[in-house]
Amino acid sequence: MTDTTTRPATRRREQTRSRLLEAAHAVFAEVGMDAASVEMICERAGFTRGAFYSNFESKDELFLALIAHLAEAKIDEVAVRVRSLAPDALGDLPGAVRQIVGASMAERMEPQLISEIRAQALRDPRMAAAYLGWQTGLRARIAGIIQDVVDTCGMRPRIPVADLAELLLDVSEDTCTRAAMEGRTPHDAGELLNERIERLVSALVDLS
């Protein structure tokens, strides 16, 4: 016997939740939080509204759950990327930063969704809290990585490492956002970001 008896319903429920979150990700990015109807999201996920309201209290709760989900996923992603390139490319700080920060930003509909989340967070304190927590965690992690590289290679940053982390995150976001607006491909955006970060980092950290 499988564990069908212990948690069959719960597993199914989590799958439904997961598919709804995935659909929400796409729909919110495409048309925005307000223009997105619960119906659109359900249709995309292959459910009806009844199923939706059995899993989420409201569209707002879904959006909040999506932010939390993204925060977790993105921070994990950073950890994975770090492990996958730490050994060899330690000396190449710009390259490392782009790999870690940029790649996850330029792909898919990230700029659209992030912009949407920011716009909502500026109006709703609960969403602001969720978004700020995410960003704070991300900044701390990036700062930690930069600190490691700096220590290992004996570099001397001209501004505090925390500032540098924040700066690089902001620049990454803005560059990818503008690239998306200009109709560039994600690959193009990556190139652009690479160059900009290269110039910035080489101006901001001395090799001592």
Add this chain to the structure above:
Amino acid sequence: MTDTTTRPATRRREQTRSRLLEAAHAVFAEVGMDAASVEMICERAGFTRGAFYSNFESKDELFLALIAHLAEAKIDEVAVRVRSLAPDALGDLPGAVRQIVGASMAERMEPQLISEIRAQALRDPRMAAAYLGWQTGLRARIAGIIQDVVDTCGMRPRIPVADLAELLLDVSEDTCTRAAMEGRTPHDAGELLNERIERLVSALVDLS
């Protein structure tokens, strides 16, 4: 006789348009483009929907007109600020930048409205064009100002001046946005921005 006969209706019409734009500014910032109803905007401006549709084709056209209006107003504002502080404070680049860029960003509902415009511009090519044109003009103007200061004072920027202008604009926007989310007052945001720009500029331009 006044020129009442030549353009009485036109003057009145422009006043109506202007009041509608002003109301749109507030409502779009408060609830966002999609959640904002034409009725809300009309109510705020003291008109009814009939008057609205006599002046604008649709909500989208109104939003587009608002972007164009803001672009013009903001770029003019920069010019005014520059003239008002150029003579004495030329040596204080961080201070000048904050005065020019920051003040207009931290006040009122600017972060909310800008975020909303960006979110919309990421989905609608027409709005993207309007927004990108605005930003490009603003960047060019800021770059020109920085170049002046740099030349006059014999400073040596460690990255191209165009990059510096873009960077400072991005940092200003992001700082004000985050400050707003954290519930800080516009004054607080100004302080924060000031410090951040101070550190950044002193790390990025050498006094030669």
Add this chain to the structure above:
DNA sequence: GTCTATAAGTGGATAGAC
């Protein structure tokens, strides 16, 4: 130029069947 009235549609959310 601006208002009132209204048409036609879409939204979120619930109740109850299966």
Add this chain to the structure above:
DNA sequence: GTCTATCCACTTATAGAC
């Protein structure tokens, strides 16, 4: 757990009065 049917609030946009 998920679906069908439905309620009610609210939206955009137009037609015609003033």
